[in-house]
Amino acid sequence: MLTITPGEIAQNLFHGYLVGAVGPRPICFASTIDENGKPNLAPFSFFNIFSSNPPVAVFSPARSGRLGTTKNTHDNVKKIAEVVINVVSYNMVQQTSVASGEFPKEINEFEKSGFTPLPSVKVKPFRVKESPVQMECRVMEVKELGTAGGAGNLIICEILLIHINEDILDADKKIDPRKIDLVGRMGGNWYCRASGDSLFEVVQPGPNIGIGIDSLPKSIKESHILTGNNLGQLASLTKLPEAEKVNSYKASKEFSSSKNTEQIHIEAKKMLDNKQIEEAITLLLAYEK
Secondary structure: OOOOOOOOOOHHHHHHHHHHHHOEEEEEEEEEOOOOOOEEEEOOOOEEEEEEEOOEEEEEEOOOOOOOOHHHHHHHHHHHOOOEEEEOOOHHHHHHHHHHOOOOOOOOHHHHHHOOOOOOOOOOOOOOOOOOOOEEEEEEEEEOOOOOOOOOEEEEEEEEEEEEEHHHHHHOOOHHHHHHHHEEEEEOOOOEEEHHHHHHOOOOOOOOOOOOHOOHHHHHOOOOOOOHHHHHHHHHOOOOOOEEEEHHHHHHHHHHHHOHHHHHHHHHHHHHHHOOHHHHHHHHHHHHO
16 A cells, blocks of 8 residues: 655645545535625535534635645635635536636626625525525634645534525425535545436435344455445344244245355346345345355
């Protein structure tokens, strides 16, 4: 493995490894305003939500890696402690990139990128009309992590109001991940799109804790056919099937004593890939020696 100690390679190279390894990162499209009422709009991918009660989001406009200077967004929130965080969907990502340019402070990025400013309800900065979700925030704290190029500035925000375009909601008034069509930031110039086949479900354990991989028979755990994801599916079961169910399968016409372990595991993998977890574990246990 390549092992790197921070500070022992050029900062821009180390930055590249970090953003290449940690992703996809959600994008905070931050709208701020200076003390003279001049709007600013810029995207940042060092961003996430960190609490729902109180509702808190954090993003970090880092210092310029070349010059060590702070971003207009950082300067603005230190004077007017308010920001609107707009999420970025696929149909606005190219325009959002335009707003990331290092424009002089007097330039209005709304105009440069062609986005439509909307008046906010509780804060002074404008919302972005084209964004499917807009969060009006009060800046709770700005934590500056350093003064060198690449140093982050954590802007900790309390969400006061959230606006959601109803076109992205499902029948239960929840955000449909297929409709919101979000994008995420990768390393370099790369992005990814959360849509189509890239979306998949993983059922969370909740109060029903799974049996764990350590509870599976050795031949299943050491399978050369079943993947780590397949083992995770089996480990999510709250219990193994009763002996009666396994014996019933062994007595059925589907059971064949001539099948070898590889054939069984290939068959079980197909079941697991089709989310037939109970059927797969029953099959596997039926052929356990």
